[in-house]
Amino acid sequence: xxxxxxxTVNGVERDDVVPDNLLLVDYLRDKIGLTGTKIxxxxxECGACTVLIDGRPRHACLTxxxxxxxxxxxxxxxxxxxxxxxxxxxxxxxxxxxxCGFCTPGMIMASEALLRRNPDPSENDIRxxxxxxxxxxxxxxxxxxxxxxxxxxxxxxxxVA
Amino acid sequence: xxxxxxxxxxxxxxxxxxIKAYADAPDGRYLAGGSDMLVNIRRGIxxxxxxxxxxxxPEMHGITDNGDHITIGGATILREVAExxxxxEHFTAVATAAGExxxxxxxxxxxxGGNLCLDTRCVFYNQSEWWRAxxxxxxxxxxxxxxxxxxxxxxxxxxxxxxxxALLIFDAEVEIAGPNxxxxxxxxxxxxxxxxxxxxxxxxxxxxxxxxxxxxxxQDGASSGYAKSRVRGSIDFPLAGVALRIxxxxxxxxxxxxxxxxxxxxxxxxxGMEKFIGREPDQACLEDLRDRIRTQAKxxxxxxxxxxxxxxxxxxxxxKLAESIF
Numbered sequence: 001x002x003x004x005x006x007x008t009v010n011g012v013e014r015d016d017v018v019p020d021n022l023l024l025v026d027y028l029r030d031k032i033g034l035t036g037t038k039i040x041x042x043x044x045e046c047g048a049c050t051v052l053i054d055g056r057p058r059h060a061c062l063t064x065x066x067x068x069x070x071x072x073x074x075x076x077x078x079x080x081x082x083x084x085x086x087x088x089x090x091x092x093x094x095x096x097x098x099x100c101g102f103c104t105p106g107m108i109m110a111s112e113a114l115l116r117r118n119p120d121p122s123e124n125d126i127r128x129x130x131x132x133x134x135x136x137x138x139x140x141x142x143x144x145x146x147x148x149x150x151x152x153x154x155x156x157x158x159x160v161a
Numbered sequence: 162x163x164x165x166x167x168x169x170x171x172x173x174x175x176x177x178x179x180i181k182a183y184a185d186a187p188d189g190r191y192l193a194g195g196s197d198m199l200v201n202i203r204r205g206i207x208x209x210x211x212x213x214x215x216x217x218x219p220e221m222h223g224i225t226d227n228g229d230h231i232t233i234g235g236a237t238i239l240r241e242v243a244e245x246x247x248x249x250e251h252f253t254a255v256a257t258a259a260g261e262x263x264x265x266x267x268x269x270x271x272x273x274g275g276n277l278c279l280d281t282r283c284v285f286y287n288q289s290e291w292w293r294a295x296x297x298x299x300x301x302x303x304x305x306x307x308x309x310x311x312x313x314x315x316x317x318x319x320x321x322x323x324x325x326x327a328l329l330i331f332d333a334e335v336e337i338a339g340p341n342x343x344x345x346x347x348x349x350x351x352x353x354x355x356x357x358x359x360x361x362x363x364x365x366x367x368x369x370x371x372x373x374x375x376x377x378x379x380q381d382g383a384s385s386g387y388a389k390s391r392v393r394g395s396i397d398f399p400l401a402g403v404a405l406r407i408x409x410x411x412x413x414x415x416x417x418x419x420x421x422x423x424x425x426x427x428x429x430x431x432x433g434m435e436k437f438i439g440r441e442p443d444q445a446c447l448e449d450l451r452d453r454i455r456t457q458a459k460x461x462x463x464x465x466x467x468x469x470x471x472x473x474x475x476x477x478x479x480x481k482l483a484e485s486i487f
Contacts, residue, residue, distance in 0.1 A: 019167075020212075021167060022165070047264070058269045059270075064214075069172070132396050
């Protein structure tokens with residue numbers, strides 16, 4: 001069966017006709033072309049497909065698209081503004097938080113959720129928030145540094161503003 | 162078969178609508194968070210033609226204080242259970258166990274009811290279609306023999322939900338709605354929700370679902386906790402999970418209850434705990450506790466980690482937990 005799915009993706013309101021069995025990750029990547037979100041394990045183990053649904057990190061590969069009716073979905077594609085990277089994206093770049101880069105979209109979205117509710121996280125807070133995201137390259141140290149860099153940058157931005 | 166089959170998804174707004182949608186489907190399933198169910202569907206273990214989505218039912222959400230007991234809706238997400246001050250105060254083990262389920266992103270959509278009704282798990286079962294086909298399937302699904310115990314006709318797939326043992330030590334009851342009795346509700350002790358059979362581990366009849374969990378507040382001021390052993394510390398099902406509740410007055414144990422998960426096809430309360438009442442919780446007593454739990458943790462070869470390790474670690478967890486909480 002197909003239904004009309006109305007939701008907000010990266011700030012844009014959309015109405016799409018989607019089949020009931022369509023997964024959110026396939027909707028994002030194949031239907032509307034937002035390929036920033038990656039498919040890693042296909043089973044909720046790796047976290048590469050993490051997106052924010054109503055501000056909370058969830059796996060797009062284990063969410064049926066039509067269960068997101070009326071929801072606000074945010075993906076890594078929608079973070080930058082006016083061609084400027086966000087503090088988190090700069091952090092992953094500056095601190096070498098990405099090597100092969102496949103886990104990075106998931107890492108960034110999970111970190112984004114963390115920094116929104118806790119702008120000054122401890123190292124343990126960061127480790128807890130990223131527990132469902134697997135990286136096979138970095139050993140996580142650089143990823144944690146990237147999130148710390150972003151938290152610091154955001155705090156300084158607040159001071160200037 | 163790593164794809165989704167054709168199916169209809171229903172979005173009922175009430176429990177009654179959900180039961181009706183299920184009854185009208187030739188081969189339906191209830192879908193809550195889906196963090197385990199959708200994986201099984203994609204691996205070809207389940208091939209339903211209809212899913213009935215429960216998370217849009219307002220009645221099934223929320224944690225409420227009813228004076229002498231607390232009620233948790235079946236579709237309440239695990240993060241809310243883990244972060245609830247109400248539960249943290251009276252039922253530490255329940256909040257802790259919910260916070261130990263999988264990773265933070267799973268707890269954003271995994272639900273309490275889903276965790277209680279979680280399908281049993283086995284290293285020969287939770288595999289891709291290709292893997293299972295190459296291994297001639299198994300007793301639990303499509304196959305002739307059990308690879309864990311090839312001689313037997315019983316399935317040993319282990320129940321691996323974290324929250325069930327924590328609810329067992331508090332005598333929780335589950336409220337079940339179903340098509341019988343004209344959609345009436347029934348309430349049973351949580352222990353009666355489970356069978357000791359990996360193929361048919363729930364006593365729910367066709368079309369029934371867990372609407373809510375009711376937990377009576379403990380009167381004796383007992384402390385409780387939950388601990389699990391797992392392959393990956395960040396996310397994983399328990400190799401063994403132990404929930405423990407203990408009260409000590411004037412240096413003597415007045416109440417001790419222990420429940421285990423991840424070991425057998427059902428979560429269960431450990432037997433013989435009344436023998437510890439009146440004893441001093443010293444080193445010798447806790448080592449006795451460890452040994453008693455170890456003999457009851459009859460793990461089978463359902464994980465990559467060998468059974469004898471899980472048996473030992475279950476005892477060890479109980480001992481450590483008791484040391485850390487009274």
